[in-house]
Amino acid sequence: MNKPGVPKKGAVARLRELYKQTREETLAKIQERKEQEKKEQPEQPAKKIAKGSHDLESL
Amino acid sequence: MIQAFSNLERALQENKPVGVFTDTTILFSATYHVDQFNDESEKAFNILAAHDISAYVSVNVRAEFLENHRRVFIADSLVDFLKDEEKNLSGPLILKLQSHKVSHRKKVAEGRDSRLDVNQIKSFRRTLVGFSSNNRNGWEILCQDYLKPQLTPIWRYALNQLDFNFISTRSQDRSPFLDELPSWERAVELMANYGIASADAMILNMFLCSKLPILLTADLEMAECATQESSGTKQIFVPDSLLHL
Numbered sequence: 001m002n003k004p005g006v007p008k009k010g011a012v013a014r015l016r017e018l019y020k021q022t023r024e025e026t027l028a029k030i031q032e033r034k035e036q037e038k039k040e041q042p043e044q045p046a047k048k049i050a051k052g053s054h055d056l057e058s059l
Numbered sequence: 060m061i062q063a064f065s066n067l068e069r070a071l072q073e074n075k076p077v078g079v080f081t082d083t084t085i086l087f088s089a090t091y092h093v094d095q096f097n098d099e100s101e102k103a104f105n106i107l108a109a110h111d112i113s114a115y116v117s118v119n120v121r122a123e124f125l126e127n128h129r130r131v132f133i134a135d136s137l138v139d140f141l142k143d144e145e146k147n148l149s150g151p152l153i154l155k156l157q158s159h160k161v162s163h164r165k166k167v168a169e170g171r172d173s174r175l176d177v178n179q180i181k182s183f184r185r186t187l188v189g190f191s192s193n194n195r196n197g198w199e200i201l202c203q204d205y206l207k208p209q210l211t212p213i214w215r216y217a218l219n220q221l222d223f224n225f226i227s228t229r230s231q232d233r234s235p236f237l238d239e240l241p242s243w244e245r246a247v248e249l250m251a252n253y254g255i256a257s258a259d260a261m262i263l264n265m266f267l268c269s270k271l272p273i274l275l276t277a278d279l280e281m282a283e284c285a286t287q288e289s290s291g292t293k294q295i296f297v298p299d300s301l302l303h304l
Contacts, residue, residue, distance in 0.1 A: 011221050015221075019090070023209060039295075
């Protein structure tokens with residue numbers, strides 16, 4: 001029979017680190033994806049405003 | 060009698076048990092740094108490590124552990140989702156998320172249980188499916204981007220660090236630490252006698268059927284039932300602060 005496992009010394013402190021590290025990585029990846037999506041979005045062409053136009057509602 | 064964790068080391072030195080049974084509450088508190096018993100769980104596991112004592116769990120503990128983390132991660136993820144998407148949200152969704160953020164942060168600051176219940180999760184799901192961004196609805200975004208990367212590795216982390224062992228009832232790998240096979244009838248009896256949940260009854264039943272003489276739990280109800288059922292044949296330990304609450 002295999003020898004049963006025993007908790008590692010400092011296991012809970014290490015779990016705390018892993019938890020925080022995973023959370024930070026998760027949030028960083030989301031930000032990265034959002035930046036990427038922003039870059040990939042086609043830029044809206046600037047609207048041309050006719051000189052002297054008074055029809056502001058339609059702009 | 061229910062004993063405090065501060066007496067655990069002495070009990071291990073005196074009795075040199077083959078191992079201890081750990082329930083979901085202790086595993087959860089050891090793996091969730093916000094939990095009110097995190098520091099005390101840390102001390103208990105450090106004592107086990109120092110004395111080379113193995114921790115044992117059952118499959119029900121694993122299921123409950125993952126469910127608890129799902130409920131915590133969803134609560135956290137909703138706050139993160141609000142922060143990231145606030146400018147794109149409107150109507151009842153943003154109000155609901157803002158209200159959740161306030162109550163969630165208050166609970167965390169006060170060290171209270173921050174898990175959402177099943178009905179709250181279902182309600183958020185219904186509201187989030189109405190939000191859409193880049194061909195995904197809000198619930199899909201929450202699960203795929205926020206929940207999945209955090210929930211998926213949590214059991215592996217716990218297993219790697221705490222290196223606990225399973226008490227199995229399957230005939231091919233039945234644990235040598237089982238005195239008798241746990242029966243459904245006994246689990247139902249525990250539910251009926253103490254009004255405890257089915258998952259807790261199955262976990263308690265497994266502990267009672269095992270040769271393991273010690274239970275570590277952060278659930279006073281579980282500790283009381285185990286003490287009464289074992290009639291002095293087993294030792295039940297809880298965090299010191301739980302006895303003084």
